[in-house]
Amino acid sequence: MPTVTVGERAxxxxxxxxxVLAIEQAGIAIGHRCGGYARCTTCRVKFAEGEPDVMTAPEYAKLKExxxxGEYRLAxxxxxxxxxxxxxxxFTLGSQGWTDTGPAPEPTVTPDPVTHPRAELESA
Structure with a gap:
């Protein structure tokens, strides 16, 4: 089973x-203002270790836009x-002064859960 570590919380x-849901389970009120559809980037994270080498086309497009x-990923x-x-x-509830973090993300990746190597997305 995977371990997700954020600061002192694992x-x-x-x-x-x-x-994004794992980070919430760790007790961190991460932003997801668009509800987890790769439209807003408030769930962006920076990896120290274990960054996946694949991404969805919506994540690639939004980060590029x-x-x-190359700096952040969308949780x-x-x-x-x-x-x-x-x-x-x-972007957390506390750091932004929001009243909530956004609509609850679905349990599965949306809108398109198919992942691709970054080089493949760059050449498309």
């Missing part, structure tokens, strides 16, 4: 758990299938 999650490609588009260490969660 939790074991079921394989296939969306990273916002100039964040709503990542499935926990191995151990991961998150270095930074920049």
């Amino acid at each position: 939790i074991t999650v079921e394989p296939g758990t969306r990273l 916002r100039g964040l490609l 709503c588009q990542i499935v926990c299938d191995h151990d991961m260490v998150i270095a930074e969660v920049p």
Whole structure:
């Protein structure tokens, strides 16, 4: 079972758990203002270890559009299938002063759960 570590918090999650939901399970109120559809980037994270080498086309497109490609990943588009260490969660309920983190993300990656190597997405 994968372990997700954020700061001093480490939790074991079921394989296939969306990273955004795993971070919430660790007690961190991560933003997901669009509900986990790769439209807003408030669930962006920076990896210290275990960054997946694949991504969804919606994640690639949104990160490229916002100039964040190669620096951040979208937790709503990542499935926990191995151990991961998150270095930074920049948008949280407390850091942004929101009244809520956004609509609850679905248990599975949306809108398109198919992942691709980054090089494949860059050449498309």
